[in-house]
Amino acid sequence: MSAEKIIADWKKGNFKPVYWLEGEESYYIDQIVAYAEHKILSEAEAGFNLSVFYGKDADWAAVVNACMRYPMFSERQVVLLKEAQHMAQKDVEKLQGYIDNPLKTTVLVVSHKEKKFDGRSALYKVLKAKSELLNTKKMYDNQLPEWTNQMVIQQGLTISPKALTVLVDHIGNDLNRLENEVEKLKVNLGGR
Template identity: 25%
Template sequence: MVVDFWGKIKKRRLSSLYLLYGTESFLLTETYELLVRTVLTEEEREFNVSVYDCEDTPVQTALEDAETFPFLGEKRVILIKNPYFFTAEKEKEVEHDLKKLESYIMSPSPFSIVVFVGPYEKLDERKKITKLMKEHAEVFVASPLAEKELREWIVERAGQSGVMVEEHAIDTLLKLAGTNLMTLANELDKLILFVGPGGMIQQETVEKLVSRTLEQNVFVLVEKVTKRQIDDALQVFYDLLENNEEPLKILSLLAGQFRLLYQVKWLAAKGYGQQQIASILNVHPFRIKLAMGQAALFSEEELTTVMRQIAEADYKMKSGTMDRQLVMELLLMRWNEGITNNIQ
């Protein structure tokens, strides 16, 4: 959906009215910026872009601006942020002339592109103004991307710079950087800069250059444990210590990851699929997919035992009865002795 929507903009199949809303703020920003880049040259942007916020400015003020002729250009872009009158939010101190807005929606300025942008999960479909807007505007809903859309987004973003991406490289990028679009964009831009126009981002390049978040490092640590690669798991732990991460914080995230594995395994045993589990746990489906792969290597009994051992390690760290780094090292080595054979 994202790539299709952007494709229409790039082909200059433009509307006079846009309504962009949703919880994925990075997508909202990218879509608006793409509109501006497509409609206006760099020189035109200085004089023909206006930004208004409905929290402190009446919408009619923005619409009056939209009816003003462009300066040294053919189009104007008017960004109207936080249009809460499309939602069920209560009226605020600013008085918005919604009759004026209705009239504008029915007959928008031919030389302006008006873009309403709001970080709202949903709109109030019962309102006349909302129905009218959705009927006449191009609507884009910025929701968290599914795995397929994430992959398309990565390929599209790299393609804008003339760079291709191997399928395995995408797998590794998602594993190491996670599904947060801001983080992914930063890491992808770094990879694009490294390979240059006409280049190909390969798995080895991703492994070499991508910075792992603390959460992703903990995921890798768990993966090493499941494969009984404890030396590698210890190395991940030591790398985290070098980055000034606290053993207690690492243990807490480790507990969260194993808790997720237990929940995923339990729900899968009840017959729930990946998408259903993601919805129940409010976790991105791609993360659930990875967790299902890790959980398959444990029995429920083993995961229960692991959680108990983590709780014991947590108590030792917090009570000060043992050095925190040593507690973590002993825990990892203990798992090495019985991770796949009913942990004792």
């Protein structure tokens, strides 16, 4: 499963109850989390049906309680657990009971950046069986020019090979920054 496929499924109205997003490449995780936070629910629905928790401050019981609620005036509710890598592993593992038997009307999206969760744990085995699991890896440096060029094309721009090399060499392997710089180019060039 890829970030693009998850978002494409969501656009079609196809939702799984649990999405576990982990890995070293935060760009794709951020894309999915932003879409879940701002696009799955309408603004009116989000007021009652969107719960956002942050790993440092999150209490696992509060996350599970939010997941167990039924949506109000909507088909579904969205529960986001951002920065789950900052929670103690024993607290994250307490989500296992819910993940093993989730509510169909809740979309739980867990963002666990920077590292892979321990694949030997009981929770990870449940995640593999019962959730949509996305593991992102850092893009190799030799893949950056092509990825950046595709981003430039998506913005309706063209870029010379030399300018592309300068941009990629200057920014490095940070997809969020590369995307921001391409957006700045579009604004400054006025779409030329």
